Amino acid sequence: MQRHIATTPFGRGTLTLGQIASQMTARTVPAEAVVHKWQVFQHIREARDRLGATDRSLAILNALLSFHPETALTGAAELVVWPSNEQLMARANGMPATTLRRHLAVLVGCGLIVRRDSPNGKRFARKGRGGEIEQAYGFDLSPIIARAEEIKALAEEVQAEKKALRVARERLTLLRRDIVKMIDAGIEENVPGNWGRVQQAYQEIILQLPRGASRPLVDDVCARLYDLWVETREVLETFTKTQNMDANESHSGGHIQNSNPDSQFESNTAFEKDEAGSAAAQTDNVQSLPKRELPLGIVLDACPGVIDLAQGGQIRHWRDLLGAVEIARPMLGISPSAWREAREAMGEQQAAITLAAIYERSEQIHNAGGYLRSLTERARQGKFSTWPMIMALLRAKLDASQAEAAGKGSLHPSRREPSGFEVSETLLRGLGKRNRRPHEK
Template sequence: MTEHLATTPFGRRPMTLGMISSQLAAKKEKSETVIVHKWHVFQHIKEARQVLGATDRALAILHALLSFHPETALQGDSELIVWPSNEQLMARANGMPPTTLRRHLAILVDCGLIIRRDSPNGKRFARKGRGGEIEQAYGFDLAPIVARAEEYKSLAEAVQAEKKAFRVAKERLTILRRDIVKMVEAGIDEGVPADWRRFQQTYQDIAVRIPRTAPRQILESIGGEMEKLWRDIRELLESFTKTQNMDANESHSGRHIQNSNPDSHSESEEGPPKKIEAGGKVAATDNLRSLPKRELPLGIVLDACPEMRWLMKDGEIRHWRDFLAAAELARPMLGISPSAWCEAREVLGEQQAAITLAAIYQKSDQISSAGGYLRSLTERAKDGKFSVWPMVMALLRAKLDASKPPATQSGRDSAEPQKTAQGGGLQPSDQLRTPLSRWQK
């Protein structure tokens, strides 16, 4: 076989410096005895295809070209030219169209994965001697597969290392986000003194900058900010835990959760203030049993809890679904954890839990720990010792009492409702007269 081989492409295809570089690398390896497993090298090329600039279809064509070489082990000083026709290549490339085939063959050449060895007329063929040995072949030279085998292996290892680093950065960021959310919830639930709203806002400011698809460097940068926030919260919780013993924890919980004693008397829970006697528990239970069984009308609830209207964009709550949406907005403002809110909805029902939360929001300036208060009411509801009727009626009564002029004589107290009606003060609607008259007796 003659030593000279065509080095320029046939037809209008131009010659590039990249082609010359690939030919030089292949010529260098020709003088060395290098043996590689062609499918192992192909696997390395697949893993590093993005770095090399190869497409999936280009690799499908390269796989077909390698299949035309009869040997699995490719040697640097052996003949590595294959000359399949376009029809044969299309058949082995799963029926790829001719135009697509030519386009991705050019990509393989540009990436330096193969070298064109074009004949004078551009046809691919092999000329054999009398003994059947190949004297001259025109087609695609697979020499770069052998010449750059170590380079492809190094690129594949680098790509795998980058994928692993990306996966580790993503997992680290996910774990940090989960830890921060749960630690903030624990701090709120346990009543740890801290500016938890600031921590939540800082977390949101960092989390909102995470793009849907991000390179490893961005994930690591955001992960560093998350880790700093995580460390601040962790140190705060650990410091609080070390300085509290069991008795101190119970005392702390008692200071921050109002009315945590199921047997204690609360104006918002038991209705009008009344003297608690020895049989207070039985009286409270009988009082709850005597309450109306129907649901509270939305109008009465809004009269008792007008602050809920300000949470809506237009200041209007027309349906229960609007009221429930307002309750979802009020919950984080009160510092009530998702777990406490979920438990309240399970025990009280979604509508009753929303009414309870609205009452807490209405008198939030009187409650030191809204989350603890809600949990206390939820526990009482489990024992059948809590209803939203007394809570709402107490708010309505306080609203009416605030609108009355101060009484000059104690004997005129009974005449106050009539005087209020005549004096133009706050007038109870017809809808409220019946329940209010019952609670004023």
């Protein structure tokens, strides 16, 4: 009697063209074909995204393969397995029945197995007198043999892609490390250049790199970072060559590099000298200054410019201010060593306030690094407080606001148009007291 192999699923399941294609593929398996089932399964695991399989469906496929008694799958052997749902659920680590049926459908849809349903939907095998299997109803594993080479090629492509992504990420890490350290070296060694612009360009490139970025995006970011790396390195190399030539021409032996790049620029503009003198006059007796810390809100009122550097454009906590001034530091040309010494002498919070104030008046300060070192030295001597700096900024903003209102012809404070800057009466009295000279008391 001729055996009939069903091509349609049992029950309400419909037949699709994809299932027809899988059945056609299963019939192309040559009788002499032999594959190692666990090796093919490993290739399927590696290429599961390309095949459309899921982790749960692979757990079921692993269970189905375990029901075949032989390790080698051959085209001449019977490749239909007929475990019950209970047996499959047990070998799939107790997977629920509904989940089992859903992921069996995934395996069929991926073309990794073919359903061979019986007339009543049961899975079983009918054996002949000699014990050989005459008819089996269940799941046919023939597509695994037929597609073994295709699956292997997909797995190799996935491995090559992963390797390329790993190499690209390694290159990205090296470029980021080189650029950051070259910027710090340029500032530390006082190499002429707009290091603030380089730092800003670097930040703009890195912000375009999300977590879990794809390889094309990583390659694009690496290409842009490489251009910045070349530009930065050329600046450092050109400066190094110039220094070496100057040393050779002067016949003075080895070039002596100053480890303190800001020391030769301690002279600042008239503004810095005037402010330093004013700060000295107001901080001769530091004990007279308020004992409490400056509120964050007052610091931000005095230094609104640093808010633009914060992540998300908001500063809600002191740690947000610390993050913002870390970005401002290279833009001001302050070396890592000067910033480190300031934090050690003043503390993290006070150093951040000081740097925010310097950033607010960056256009009036000729050498921010030297100015910060000067304030750091005063802090070591106990003669520096951030209160006078912040109060001076607030007073300057208040004077500018009043001058603007006066220019508009307002004769009474209650009739002035809002200027966007408000100061409490208590703070106004405090500002007045701190702005008086000693002879005015």
